[in-house]
Amino acid sequence: MSLLLLINPNTSEAVTRQLAQAAAALTPAGGQVLTRTARFGMRYISSEYALALASHAVLDAYDTALSEGTSPNVVLLGCFGDPGLLALRERARVPVCALAEASMREAVERGRYAIVTGGAAWVPMLRRLAWSLDLLDPLAGIVSVEPSGAELAADPEMAGRVLRQACQQAAALPGVASIIVGGAALAGWAARLQPEFALPLLDSVDCGLRSAWHMTCV
Incomplete structure (x- = not known):
């Protein structure tokens, strides 16, 4: 079974639920989705300042998921702006993509x-x-x-x-x-x-x- 770790760089749980709903419709047989919401930052990213905070929050969310025993096959950043994409690609041992x-x-x-x-x-x-x-x-x-x-x-x-x-x-x-x-x-x-x-x-x-x-x- 392949596991997709879907990170919401916004702190809004409502956005995470939207992402999870979209993911459910496109998850193939044998696939599983695990969502994580940023623990800090802005509810919805709409500025350079918020984007910078989200880059840190994305790395934190990934590290937290791994510390909990999660072993994803791929990571998706659920923000149209891709905060922290290159840093997470450097850190992660699996493919990372973004919206x-x-x-x-x-x-x-x-x-x-x-x-x-x-x-x-x-x-x-x-x-x-x-x-x-x-x-x-x-x-x-x-x-x-x-x-x-x-x-x-x-x-x-x-x-x-x-x-x-x-x-x-x-x-x-x-x-x-x-x-x-x-x-x-x-x-x-x-x-x-x-x-x-x-x-x-x-x-x-x-x-x-x-x-x-x-x-x-x-």
Whole structure:
């Protein structure tokens, strides 16, 4: 049996439950998912400061899981921003993947891509991440909506309205072949909005899970 350790770098248990629900739908036969929530940091990461704290919290969550006897086959960071990814890859003895990298790599297979996410502070952070992964050139643009991911999750009616508008804006960018709906708290929205769009809408959580399971022998 292959075990996926799914770490939520946010301190919100509600986000962890969302991640677990998404994981349950994509866990293959013979697979098991264990979730861990960051013990410190911010309830929902939406700033450079919060991202820095989360990088430390991710390492702490991994070490804590191992100290409890957990032996994962793969680790997934459940945050669209990938805090602590490179540090955890250096430390862990198993493959480590994360939502933003996985979704960007899946999107670029189709050509130029755009990102829709919550919170304006994420725009420069995601552009920097795309640059570090050598995936900035195919990035047509990032459309951020004013509410954070946590605020979107708390108000589904508002979330549907603003995410629909953002996806329409992203679809109008030159050469876009797919749109990433990025954010742990936005899990499920790509599928809900897909019938309204000709372009593929990629759910960052689903992309991360597919990437993680691909790295195992399940």
